[in-house]
Amino acid sequence: MQRRPGSRLLAVNVVVGALSGADPESLDFAMQLVAADSDWPGAKVHIRGEPLALQCRACGHAFETRKFELACPKCASLDVEVTGGRDLRLESLEVQEVDA
Amino acid sequence: MPKKIRLEKQVLLENDRLAARLAERFAEAGVFVANLMSSPGAGKTSLLEETSRRLGGELRMAAVNGDLATDRDAARLRKAGLPTELVNTGGGCHLNARQVTDAAANLDLDALDVLFIENVGNLVCPAGFDLGEHRRVVVSSTPEGDDKPAKYPVVFHSADCVVLNKMDLVEVTGFSTEAFRAWVRGLRPDLVILELSCRTGEGLDAWLDWVRRGVAEVRERPGRSK
Numbered sequence: 001m002q003r004r005p006g007s008r009l010l011a012v013n014v015v016v017g018a019l020s021g022a023d024p025e026s027l028d029f030a031m032q033l034v035a036a037d038s039d040w041p042g043a044k045v046h047i048r049g050e051p052l053a054l055q056c057r058a059c060g061h062a063f064e065t066r067k068f069e070l071a072c073p074k075c076a077s078l079d080v081e082v083t084g085g086r087d088l089r090l091e092s093l094e095v096q097e098v099d100a
Numbered sequence: 101m102p103k104k105i106r107l108e109k110q111v112l113l114e115n116d117r118l119a120a121r122l123a124e125r126f127a128e129a130g131v132f133v134a135n136l137m138s139s140p141g142a143g144k145t146s147l148l149e150e151t152s153r154r155l156g157g158e159l160r161m162a163a164v165n166g167d168l169a170t171d172r173d174a175a176r177l178r179k180a181g182l183p184t185e186l187v188n189t190g191g192g193c194h195l196n197a198r199q200v201t202d203a204a205a206n207l208d209l210d211a212l213d214v215l216f217i218e219n220v221g222n223l224v225c226p227a228g229f230d231l232g233e234h235r236r237v238v239v240s241s242t243p244e245g246d247d248k249p250a251k252y253p254v255v256f257h258s259a260d261c262v263v264l265n266k267m268d269l270v271e272v273t274g275f276s277t278e279a280f281r282a283w284v285r286g287l288r289p290d291l292v293i294l295e296l297s298c299r300t301g302e303g304l305d306a307w308l309d310w311v312r313r314g315v316a317e318v319r320e321r322p323g324r325s326k
């Protein structure tokens with residue numbers, strides 16, 4: 001943004017995994033305050049929850065859960081591997097650039 | 101035209117980078133590192149005091165102790181014979197890899213068999229911060245209730261060992277060991293649960309063996325297995 005003066009930050013897209021330890025609502029609350037006080041007070045903050053993704057080691061079935069129900073829905077095994085939902089990540093920025 | 105810039109940047113990238121460097125440093129030194137997490141008052145400090153008293157003649161140990169304020173826990177650990185680096189986090193509710201890097205710089209890691217990291221008492225945020233440790237220990241205690249694993253699944257899911265302290269109070273607190281075990285099994289069927297009481301000493305031997313095993317494993321294979 002510093003390299004292109006005049007460009008504006010429109011939105012920040014954040015992904016919160018179920019196993020990240022972050023609470024999407026609290027993060028949203030805090031980030032709205034930070035955005036309002038930033039150089040781009042109109043910037044929107046979009047927070048998207050990402051479910052816990054698992055793969056059963058017993059039967060290979062891949063599935064997702066939002067409620068920490070970790071047992072495989074196909075074979076009921078608890079021997080599952082976490083394949084997604086660990087991260088808290090900044091997915092993308094939406095910017096309005098000025099024409100050069 | 102609005103433009104979308106894809107970043108896919110992990111927010112904890114900087115912590116993870118420092119944690120990876122810490123893990124390398126711990127492996128070089130051949131020191132077994134355990135990160136202890138629990139709610140305030142579950143008994144992390146008591147567990148480390150007893151560990152120091154009972155294993156002090158056998159293993160060379162030290163601790164990094166994180167607390168919001170005061171040096172009370174660090175003073176207790178030092179009194180029990182455990183050299184301790186204190187990190188006062190001020191308002192911080194967890195230790196991060198930078199704080200542990202700075203604290204570890206004041207310790208002679210090469211002269212240690214075990215480094216315990218006593219995290220800030222909190223079952224939420226510490227789970228998200230890798231500190232380069234070999235093993236994560238969650239200390240729970242019977243007065244907290246038997247449904248703690250259900251209410252704080254992230255930290256329990258990340259653990260390698262659960263210490264269930266204050267077993268001497270199990271009668272008065274109405275705590276169900278079976279229910280606690282069932283909640284843990286639902287999250288991680290393979291998770292080791294060690295029932296003990298730091299006050300009476302009951303069950304401590306199994307914990308001391310767990311520490312000895314960690315030391316032996318790191319001597320054989322210093323890097324992280326997870």
